[in-house]
Structure formats: structure tokens, C-alpha cells
Amino acid sequence: xxxxxxxxxxxxxxxxxxFSWGLIFPCYWLADRLVASFVPTTYEKRQRADDPCYFHAxxxxxxxxxxxxxxxxxxxxxxxxxxxxxxxxxxxxxYIYSRLEDKNHANGATLLTEWKAAGxxxxxxxGSANVCLLPDSLARFNNVFNTQARAKEIGRRIxxxxxxxxxxxxxxxxxxxxxSAASFSSLVSPQGGDNTNRTVNAGxxxxxxxxxxxxxxxxxxxxxxxxxxxxxxxxxxxxENTCIVRINGEDNGHTSDTETDTVxxxxxxxxxxxxxxxxxxxxxxxxxxxxxxxxxxxxxxYSASRESLVKVRVGDGTVDQSTVNNKLLYxxxxxxxxxxxxxxxxxxTFDHEISAFFxxxxxxxxxxxxxxxxxxxxxxxxLHHYFEYIxxxxxxxxxxxxxxxxxxxxxxxxxxxxxxxxxxxxxxxxGRGTDSLASKGALFLKVQVGSTPQDQxxxxxxxxxHLQAIxxxxxxxxxxxxxxxxxxxxxxxxTSSSSTANPEELVxxxxxxxxxxxxxxxxxxxxxxxxSLFTHYKDPCRIGPGEDKPWAIGTLLDPEGLYDDEVCTPxxxxxxLESEEGRKGYLVYPTSKNHGSSQKGRKASLxxxxxxxxxxxxxxxxxxxxxxxxxxxxxxxxxxxGLTDHLPVAMRLMVSTGEDDP
Numbered sequence: 028x029x030x031x032x033x034x035x036x037x038x039x040x041x042x043x044x045x046f047s048w049g050l051i052f053p054c055y056w057l058a059d060r061l062v063a064s065f066v067p068t069t070y071e072k073r074q075r076a077d078d079p080c081y082f083h084a085x086x087x088x089x090x091x092x093x094x095x096x097x098x099x100x101x102x103x104x105x106x107x108x109x110x111x112x113x114x115x116x117x118x119x120x121x122y123i124y125s126r127l128e129d130k131n132h133a134n135g136a137t138l139l140t141e142w143k144a145a146g147x148x149x150x151x152x153x154g155s156a157n158v159c160l161l162p163d164s165l166a167r168f169n170n171v172f173n174t175q176a177r178a179k180e181i182g183r184r185i186x187x188x189x190x191x192x193x194x195x196x197x198x199x200x201x202x203x204x205x206x207s208a209a210s211f212s213s214l215v216s217p218q219g220g221d222n223t224n225r226t227v228n229a230g231x232x233x234x235x236x237x238x239x240x241x242x243x244x245x246x247x248x249x250x251x252x253x254x255x256x257x258x259x260x261x262x263x264x265x266x267e268n269t270c271i272v273r274i275n276g277e278d279n280g281h282t283s284d285t286e287t288d289t290v291x292x293x294x295x296x297x298x299x300x301x302x303x304x305x306x307x308x309x310x311x312x313x314x315x316x317x318x319x320x321x322x323x324x325x326x327x328x329y330s331a332s333r334e335s336l337v338k339v340r341v342g343d344g345t346v347d348q349s350t351v352n353n354k355l356l357y358x359x360x361x362x363x364x365x366x367x368x369x370x371x372x373x374x375x376t377f378d379h380e381i382s383a384f385f386x387x388x389x390x391x392x393x394x395x396x397x398x399x400x401x402x403x404x405x406x407x408x409x410l411h412h413y414f415e416y417i418x419x420x421x422x423x424x425x426x427x428x429x430x431x432x433x434x435x436x437x438x439x440x441x442x443x444x445x446x447x448x449x450x451x452x453x454x455x456x457x458g459r460g461t462d463s464l465a466s467k468g469a470l471f472l473k474v475q476v477g478s479t480p481q482d483q484x485x486x487x488x489x490x491x492x493h494l495q496a497i498x499x500x501x502x503x504x505x506x507x508x509x510x511x512x513x514x515x516x517x518x519x520x521x522t523s524s525s526s527t528a529n530p531e532e533l534v535x536x537x538x539x540x541x542x543x544x545x546x547x548x549x550x551x552x553x554x555x556x557x558x559s560l561f562t563h564y565k566d567p568c569r570i571g572p573g574e575d576k577p578w579a580i581g582t583l584l585d586p587e588g589l590y591d592d593e594v595c596t597p598x599x600x601x602x603x604l605e606s607e608e609g610r611k612g613y614l615v616y617p618t619s620k621n622h623g624s625s626q627k628g629r630k631a632s633l634x635x636x637x638x639x640x641x642x643x644x645x646x647x648x649x650x651x652x653x654x655x656x657x658x659x660x661x662x663x664x665x666x667x668x669g670l671t672d673h674l675p676v677a678m679r680l681m682v683s684t685g686e687d688d689p
Contacts, residue, residue: 030124030450034420035115044115050108054101055162061094062164068172070590116425121452122470125407127415138445139477148683150659151476151487152386154185155540155643156667156675157395160402160438169672170586177670178402182409184666185392188385190413377567377658379578381604383597383665386677389413391474393491393540394440398465403440414442421452422466431458433466439491441472448486449473449522453514455507460497467493469511469541471518476535484532490515492541501554504545508558511539519649533651535682539564539644542673547575548635549617564644567658567678580604580663581614581637582674588613589669600665604674610636643678655683 035041064087067075075083158181159166163174171177392414397403403419410417422436437452454468469492477485492511495503524531539560545552547569556572568579584594594600594613603609614637647656660679667675 030447031120031122032124032126034119034123036118036120040115040118043111044119047108047111047115050104051112054098054105057094057098057101059162059164061091061098063167063172064090064094066164066167068167068170068590069587071172073590113425116423117427119424119427121423122418122421122450124447124450125411125417125419127411139475148654148681149477149535150679150681151390151536152388152660152677152679153391153393153489153538153540153643154189154385154389154664154675154677155393155395155491155542155641156185156664157493157542157641157671157673158397158406158667159671159673160397160399160406162399170589171671174399174402175405178397178399178405179409181667181670182406184670185385185389186410186413188664188666189387189389189392191384191387375576375578378660379567380660380662381580381601381665382662382677383601385664385666385675386660386662386679389677390444391489391538392440392442393489394442395491395493395542396438397440398435398438406440410442414444416443416445416447417441418447418450418470418472421470422468423454424466431463433464435465437466437468437470438493439468439470441470441489441491443472443474445474445476445487447472448475449518451514451518451521453510455495455510457503457506458495459500459503462495462497467495469514471515473518473522479533483530485535486532487534487536488515488519488538490539490541492539492543494542494544496544499551501545501552504543505554505558508543508555508560512560512563515539530651533654534649535651535654536656536680537564537646537649538678538680539642541642542640543642544640546581546617546635546638546640547573549638560644563648564646566642566644567661568639575635575639577636579636579639580610580674581616581635581639582641582663582676583615583638584672584674585613585615586672589672595669597665597668600668604663604665607636614638641673641676643676645678645680653684657681657683 033041035044071083075081158178159169159171160174160178160181161169163172166172166174392410394406397406397419400420407417407419418441420436421439421441422433424433424436426432433454437454439452441447441450449472451471452468453471454466458465458467469490472489472491474487474489475484476487479485490511492507494507497503519537543555545555547556547566553573561569561572568575570576588594591613592599593609594603600613603613616637617635643661645656645658650656657680658678659681660677662677664675664677667673
């Protein structure tokens with residue numbers, strides 16, 4: 028199957044489309060700004076309440092007539108452009124496939140060699156988030172604004188979180204395996220000139236923040252600095268960066284000086300990932316992107332998740348304070364062993380947490396509601412610092428391919444560190460109400476994640492979708508779930524080049540990600556909860572229809588509280604969501620006939636831990652029979668606090684081959 032790298036089959040149609048959109052855009056932009064000026068967010072309302080001179084009201088009085096006059100003047104041009112734009116959509120392709128051209132940062136082919144078919148297997152990390160990147164006037168109805176700046180900051184936070192070095196902490200103690208019991212400080216030197224791990228004298232101190240000092244204090248946007256890094260033999264962004272620290276604890280849970288020396292001899296680092304930090308004046312214009320003390324959303328902040336972070340400093344064998352002070356601060360997370368990770372429910376077979384960061388070494392990312400085209404371009408540019416392969420601008424426009432007229436695309440975006448082999452998109456034909464104006468559908472992808480010694484390709488399937496959002500449309504969503512299963516089955520058959528007798532491909536995983544717009548607790552969503560999809564695919568957060576696991580929380584935030592000081596930063600939101608009272612105040616809960624829609628004051632009789640409408644599902648059906656797929660980790664992520672009204676989720680799957688390492 029051919030992957031489409033441009034929206035149209037030839038340059039003439041592309042130029043004609045650009046010309047028609049150029050005629051439409053002024054009218055579109057003016058209408059968007061005009062409506063946006065009358066739909067303030069709660070943050071703007073608070074600012075205006077402190078304005079004794081009513082300056083903003085004066086600005087609206089002055090600018091509204093100007094906007095209206097320019098809007099009327101641009102209407103004739105927009106009409107001509109619209110008449111050209113509509114028929115062109117019949118020739119438009121359903122998505123755009125983008126591959127990073129910078130060979131210094133392209134590492135997809137390298138990742139394929141990491142799979143060891145004769146070993147124990149490999150883990151893969153999946154992320155999903157609804158980022159609410161609509162035109163600014165529409166985004167304001169969800170209490171978020173400045174779509175273009177948000178898109179850039181969302182991309183930065185995701186890539187910065189995913190490109191952190193991965194640190195694994197193993198604690199050997201007969202009486203205490205809690206990470207908080209250890210107190211130690213460390214110096215890890217990730218020198219990559221010979222691409223080998225270095226061992227240095229190191230200790231680690233458990234703190235509320237993690238600072239990782241790299242080798243380049245300048246902006247990574249400089250091409251020279253990138254080339255210097257590549258020339259020094261350091262790994263590119265997205266490569267596996269793991270620091271393993273082993274701690275031998277005493278009965279009291281503390282390490283002695285002698286034991287610290289033992290730790291020092293077992294701290295290894297394979298090299299830091301490039302976090303691509305740069306100054307951005309545009310981001311600071313909105314409260315969503317304002318870096319405050321305690322905001323761990325960006326890697327240049329000085330505070331981080333107390334559950335996810337430790338402090339590591341880099342030295343060159345010996346501690347030189349002047350050298351250390353000249354290093355660039357990086358953030359890193361802890362990927363803790365099952366036996367030492369904090370778990371309230373010990374009967375669970377995998378790790379689970381509320382994290383202030385996206386998981387380190389994130390392999391695949393599925394995003395929803397990337398509707399705005401300009402925002403999608405900005406988001407893509409940021410994500411390409413980490414992900415080599417991106418599929419965006421997914422969907423159809425006008426009347427092409429669907430029953431009703433579509434003004435915007437599906438809003439789906441997929442990013443991958445591994446090569447994309449095939450892709451297909453289908454539009455749900457049964458959208459209703461305002462949802463029918465968008466080409467909501469499902470994006471299906473086939474990726475190659477490795478190969479066997481016999482040159483058999485190892486592949487995986489990922490589906491990204493966004494279902495009908497309007498409350499009460501249960502039947503519509505069930506029909507869409509039916510179509511999702513049928514389309515996925517067809518996609519797997521059409522893209523498979525294997526036979527049972529002579530398999531050319533081995534399927535490692537099959538994952539479905541997306542915003543399904545129903546939860547597992549609401550009585551109104553019973554039909555969706557009992558859908559056959561959940562008999563074929565497993566939900567790590569679910570016990571059964573109508574019942575989630577105790578540690579699972581809702582992913583839909585109360586829009587009215589997005590800018591409260593208690594939750595406006597990733598760290599603060601993480602702390603709030605770790606408490607039941609905090610969740611009741613800032614998450615949307617399942618609707619009930621006995622309660623109103625307002626969240627405030629509803630402290631009792633709330634079912635579950637909030638509405639969990641963002642899902643990550645996996646199956647063991649249709650995979651290579653000799654392999655086993657297990658969930659290794661599941662996370663609810665707060666790194667996009669203040670940027671969207673959804674909580675991202677992440678899942679790490681371990682694909683075990685069932686064989687010992689050679």
C-alpha cells in the first residue's frame with residue numbers, strides 16, 4: 028500500500044487548493060476572531076474582573092465594527108474560493124504521511140534492530156490524548172484558548188516528556204522496598220563517544236525534582252549543535268536511554284557509606300536524549316503555557332513529579348562543581364521495577380500511576396481533536412523532534428466519502444518512532460448534530476517493529492478513533508464500534524502478506540486508542556459498556572461492564588476549573604488527582620438523575636473516580652501464537668495541565684517470546 032505524502036496527486040491540484048483556501052482564509056480568520064472576542068474563558072474573566080478601567084470592553088467596542096466591515100468585504104472572495112475548494116475535495120487523499128528528513132535524527136531503522144526474536148521479547152509504549160485543538164472560537168466553549176500557541180506547547184511537552192532518559196531503580200532490601208526509604212545522591216556520566224555505558228562514582232538522592240545535566244547548554248534548535256552531538260556519537264532523540272541503579276539496603280531502609288560505594292559501582296547511563304529546549308515568547312502570552320514554580324510540563328522547569336522523579340547530576344568521573352553548573356538541565360522519570368513501584372492495590376499484575384510526565388521512550392502516540400490545520404502543522408513540527416513518522420490531516424472534506432457535508436477533518440493524528448507500513452482511514456457515516464460537521468472516523472495503521480533472524484517481519488496494528496460525542500447517542504456509538512471492528516478486520520486481511528503455513532510476518536500487538544465518549548460507570552452508557560468489542564479487546568482499567576478497577580480515574584476534566592491554582596500545573600494536578608476529594612472537585616463524574624451537572628458541592632454519592640472516556644485496548648487474538656502480550660504499566664498523565672480538558676493516558680505492553688536470552 029502506498030503512503031500519501033501530499034494531500035493531492037499532483038502539484039496543479041495542490042496549487043489550486045492553496046489558491047482557493049487563500050481566498051477563504053481571511054473570512055474564516057475574521058469570523059473566528061469576532062466570535063472569540065465574545066466567548067471569554069474563566070481565566071480571562073478573572074483578569075477582566077481586576078480591570079477597573081474596563082479596557083477589554085473598550086477594545087471590543089472598537090474592534091467589533093472593524094471585524095464586521097472586513098468580514099463583509101471578504102465574503103465575495105470567500106464565496107469564490109469556496110466554489111473552487113469544494114470540488115477539489117473529491118481528489119483529496121484521506122491523510123498526509125510525513126517522515127523526518129533529517130538523517131541525524133532519524134532512527135526508525137535503528138530501532139528495528141533492537142528486537143531480539145530469540146530473546147525474551149520487547150516492550151512498546153502507547154500514548155493517547157484528546158488535545159482540543161479546534162478553531163479558537165470553538166475551543167473557548169471548552170474553556171481553552173489560543174489554539175496556535177497551545178499546539179506548539181503541547182508538542183513540546185510531549186516530546187520533552189517522552190525523550191527523557193529512562194531510569195530504572197532496583198532496591199535489594201529484605202524489609203523495605205519503598206523508593207522513599209532510600210536517600211542518596213548521584214553523578215551519572217552519559218558519555219557517548221564510544222557508544223558504551225560508563226560507570227562512575229554515583230549516588231542518588233530522592234527529591235521532589237529530577238535534574239539531568241546534559242553536555243550542551245545551548246539551544247538544540249541550532250543545527251550546529253545538533254551536528255556536534257551527532258558527531259560525538261551521542262544517541263538521537265527517542266533512542267533508549269536507560270540509567271540502571273542498584274541499591275543494597277539495610278534493615279532500616281537506609282544505605283551506609285559502604286553500600287553507597289556499592290551503588291556507585293552499579294550506576295550506568297547510555298546517554299541522554301536531546302530534549303530540544305528553546306525559548307518561545309509566544310507561549311508565555313497565555314496562562315496555559317506560563318511556566319511556574321512546580322510546573323513540570325517542560326523540561327526546563329525546576330520542579331517535577333514527586334512520585335516520578337529523582338535528582339541526577341552529570342559529571343565526568345569526578346565531581347567538578349563548575350562543570351556541573353554549566354550543564355543543561357534535563358528532566359527524567361523513574362521506570363521502577365514492579366516490586367518497588369508504589370501500588371495501593373497489590374493484587375494488580377502491572378504498575379499503574381498518575382504521572383506528571385509522558386512515559387520515557389514513548390513509541391506510539393494517538394491524538395484526537397487536532398482539527399485546526401495550522402495548529403496541526405505546528406504540532407507536527409514539534410513532534411518531529413522525537414517521532415520520525417507522523418500521519419496527520421486525516422479525514423475528508425465537503426461531501427466526498429461521507430453522507431453529509433464536512434467542514435473539518437477527523438482530528439486524528441498518529442506519531443511513531445517505528446516505520447509505518449500501511450495506513451487506512453474510514454469515516455463514520457452516521458454522525459449526528461454538530462458531530463456530523465466533522466469527518467470523525469477511524470485511522471488504522473500497520474507498523475514494523477523488528478525482524479527475526481529468518482528475515483520475518485515483526486509488525487503491530489494500531490487503531491486510532493474518536494466516536495460520537497453528543498450525550499444520549501448510545502445507538503450511534505454502538506454502530507460506530509461495530510464499524511470499527513469490521514474495518515479493522517478488513518484492514519488486517521488486506522495488509523497481511525502471511526499465510527498460516529508460511530508466515531512472512533509475525534504480529535506482535537493489536538491496540539485500539541481513542542476518545543470513545545462513554546465511560547464504564549454511567550447508567551446511560553450500558554449498551555456501550557456491554558459491546559462485543561470488550562470481549563475481543565482487553566481494557567486494563569476495567570473489571571467488567573459498569574465497574575472499573577479501584578485505581579482507575581476519570582480522564583475528563585471539569586472545564587470550569589482548568590485555571591485554578593490547585594490544578595493549573597502538571598505537578599499540582601497530579602497531587603489533586605491522587606486524593607478522592609480532589610478528584611471530586613476537578614473531574615467530571617458520571618451523570619445521575621439525582622444530581623445536577625455541576626461538579627461543585629457534589630461530594631457524596633458519586634460513582635467511580637470520574638468519567639473515563641479515553642481508552643487504550645489491546646487483544647491477544649490474531650497474534651503470533653507462541654508469544655504472550657501483557658500490560659507492564661498504565662499511566663494517567665497530567666503533563667498537559669492547562670492545555671486541554673482531557674487527561675492523556677499511556678500503556679506499556681510487554682511482548683514476550685517465551686524464550687530465554689541466548
